[in-house]
Amino acid sequence: MRTVSLRTPAVRHRILLAGLVLTWAVSWPVMKIGVSGLAPLWYGVWRYLIAAACLFALLTLRRQIALPPRPDWPLVAVSGALQMGAYSALTSLALTVLSPGRASVLAFSTPIWVVPLSAWWLHESISWRAGFGVALGVSGIFVIAAPSIHLKESSQISAYALLVAAAAAWAIAIVFVRAHAFIASALLLAPWQMLVAAGLLLPLALVFEGRPTAFGLDVAASLGYVGPVATAFAYWAVVQAGRHVRASSMSMALLATPSLGILISALTLGEEVGPSLGAGVTLIAAGIWLATKAQPPAAEPANRPADQTAQLRNPQNTSSRSGR
Numbered sequence: 001m002r003t004v005s006l007r008t009p010a011v012r013h014r015i016l017l018a019g020l021v022l023t024w025a026v027s028w029p030v031m032k033i034g035v036s037g038l039a040p041l042w043y044g045v046w047r048y049l050i051a052a053a054c055l056f057a058l059l060t061l062r063r064q065i066a067l068p069p070r071p072d073w074p075l076v077a078v079s080g081a082l083q084m085g086a087y088s089a090l091t092s093l094a095l096t097v098l099s100p101g102r103a104s105v106l107a108f109s110t111p112i113w114v115v116p117l118s119a120w121w122l123h124e125s126i127s128w129r130a131g132f133g134v135a136l137g138v139s140g141i142f143v144i145a146a147p148s149i150h151l152k153e154s155s156q157i158s159a160y161a162l163l164v165a166a167a168a169a170w171a172i173a174i175v176f177v178r179a180h181a182f183i184a185s186a187l188l189l190a191p192w193q194m195l196v197a198a199g200l201l202l203p204l205a206l207v208f209e210g211r212p213t214a215f216g217l218d219v220a221a222s223l224g225y226v227g228p229v230a231t232a233f234a235y236w237a238v239v240q241a242g243r244h245v246r247a248s249s250m251s252m253a254l255l256a257t258p259s260l261g262i263l264i265s266a267l268t269l270g271e272e273v274g275p276s277l278g279a280g281v282t283l284i285a286a287g288i289w290l291a292t293k294a295q296p297p298a299a300e301p302a303n304r305p306a307d308q309t310a311q312l313r314n315p316q317n318t319s320s321r322s323g324r
Contacts, residue, residue: 013244017253020237025260027230028100029268031092034222038215040092041205043223045198045212048084050227052194055235059188068192069183075176076189080196083173089201090166097159099271101262105144105281106163108258112137112284113171115291121175130291137287144280190235255285 035043059065068076091107115134118124141164148156205212241250259281265271 133290
């Protein structure tokens with residue numbers, strides 16, 4: 001009988017990918033707890049400061065810490081501002097209103113917006129299957145939001161709009177990354193991107209939420225998971241897994257994150273899973289699958305590092321968070 005050794009690189013990286021999916025799925029109810037006790041913008045500031053400190057410590061231990069090369073500065077600024085700062089702020093604000101499972105589904109709709117953005121910005125061709133996938137995904141978003149629209153729940157409608165804006169901000173960062181010729185590795189740039197995110201969120205938090213306040217053990221525990229694990233570890237894990245797991249396999253595995261997040265949220269926070277949420281999840285997942293599966297690989301600059309190339313072959317693979 002053939003046995004499978006956990007020491008096999010392929011098996012280890014599949015386990016790492018499974019751990020990444022579980023990490024992100026758990027992060028949504030954990031973030032919900034965090035933003036219930038701490039203002040959402042301040043939550044994002046602390047999250048990225050903690051994550052940056054963890055990655056700087058890792059790079060120091062590996063003797064790889066360095067300033068980003070000047071050609072990579074635009075990437076650090078755009079990714080830090082949109083993929084991390086804007087995404088974190090918008091999703092955290094939405095979580096103050098919506099349940100975490102429902103929020104995670106819309107926040108993970110990013111690949112749906114990458115397809116039209118790539119066609120407009122990078123002049124990539126769109127197959128009819130990809131176009132149909134985008135239409136399916138958008139219809140799934142409307143199906144999830146339909147009960148709130150019908151009941152004229154303005155706070156929930158605004159929260160859904162924030163999540164769509166967060167997914168679009170992440171999509172813009174992805175398309176920018178596709179067009180960028182990297183000098184340094186993704187892991188070396190990551191903590192600097194996180195510092196940019198924290199630096200942008202800090203003045204916004206001071207203006208809109210006032211001075212930082214003390215928080216309880218529940219918020220501390222939430223940050224203790226989201227900062228080091230769901231942000232710092234998750235970024236390292238997605239780079240490592242992306243180097244050894246096929247992009248299509250990663251994309252399909254990461255599609256499980258919102259569904260698993262809904263299950264965990266239902267079990268821990270009592271989130272109600274109704275017909276509109278189930279139908280919306282199905283439509284968005286099918287849309288993402290078609291939109292990403294049907295598109296040809298984007299052209300890659302010759303000087304892009306191996307880890308960044310593997311990470312960016314598929315738009316669903318580019319993440320800090322997220323928790324996402």
